[in-house]
Amino acid sequence: MNEKESIQNELKEIAPGLKSGITTPYQVPTNYFENLSANVLQQIHRQSVKNPASLFNLKKNSWLTVAAAASVCGILFASLYFFTARQQNESAADTTKWVKKEITNFSEESLSEFVQSHAPIQTTTPSVAAVDNKEIAQLVKDIPTEELSTFLNEIPTNTP
């Protein structure tokens, strides 16, 4: 049994009052089907002139463009940062290496002599050196002169 017969039998069973094979009564303008494919192609050509295909549609892919640009910038900045940091580390390491190498050329005696002769510089803290004279005068104004003389006699005289 083909599909047509199967449909007719089905219809007889479910709706015997409805005949099969009733045609569609609508009319179509003369030559409509003869010209349809040409009309459709004309429409397609008109649309392709209106919206020519571009190699890269910026508007359509704007988010993609921004994301790609941001990624490239990110990669460039990260590379630059890591390259600079590495160079600084290498330079510090080179300095330490040079000092260690050079220091072996000096005897222990000459080194201790150097340290002793430069000791006062190391003991002088920048905070003390930077104290203002006016501030000192303000701090010591209530201290009796005798107490100050006693204090000055007690401290060593080789401080700058």
Added chain:
Amino acid sequence: MTHHSDQEILYRFRQPDTKEAAFTALVEKYQQRIYWHARRMVVSHEDANDVVQNIFIRVWNGLEKFREDSQLYTWMYRIATNECLSFLDQQKRKPKAHSIEQEEGLAERVKGDDHFDAQKLEWKLQIAIQQLPEKQRLVFTLRYYDEMPYEQMSKVLGTSEGALKASYHHAAKKIEDYLLNH
């Protein structure tokens, strides 16, 4: 008119120098079926013509990417059905004066046809069809006029064969009732 096979049309469509000739062959092969499918859904020739043009433009745009895991005919019917449904949906959203408010609106359009004859069975059948809900109308016309098997209809409409059979039975009963009472 001799019709080319679907495979031949697809092959020629993918070659730039035979693309348009292949498309012309495709339109000529399927235009009647697609037109009548649309016309039964939207009723007037002018609307059917607009819908058919859109259907074939969609086919042109999608044919290169068409994967041959479904039949070309089924794929085109799916496009045609979606285009008809979106056209009817747009009509419903238009202001009242220009819209097809309900199924009765489409029946009124049938009555407004220049060749309408209330005594003729084929016109009565059209009025009865236009009073069906959209989905039943689709199923009934695909089965009754296009003689489409349920299996193929299931692929076109994305509905199970069982649901389509039930839908067709309801539609046929309603139409029979209408014809017996008018």
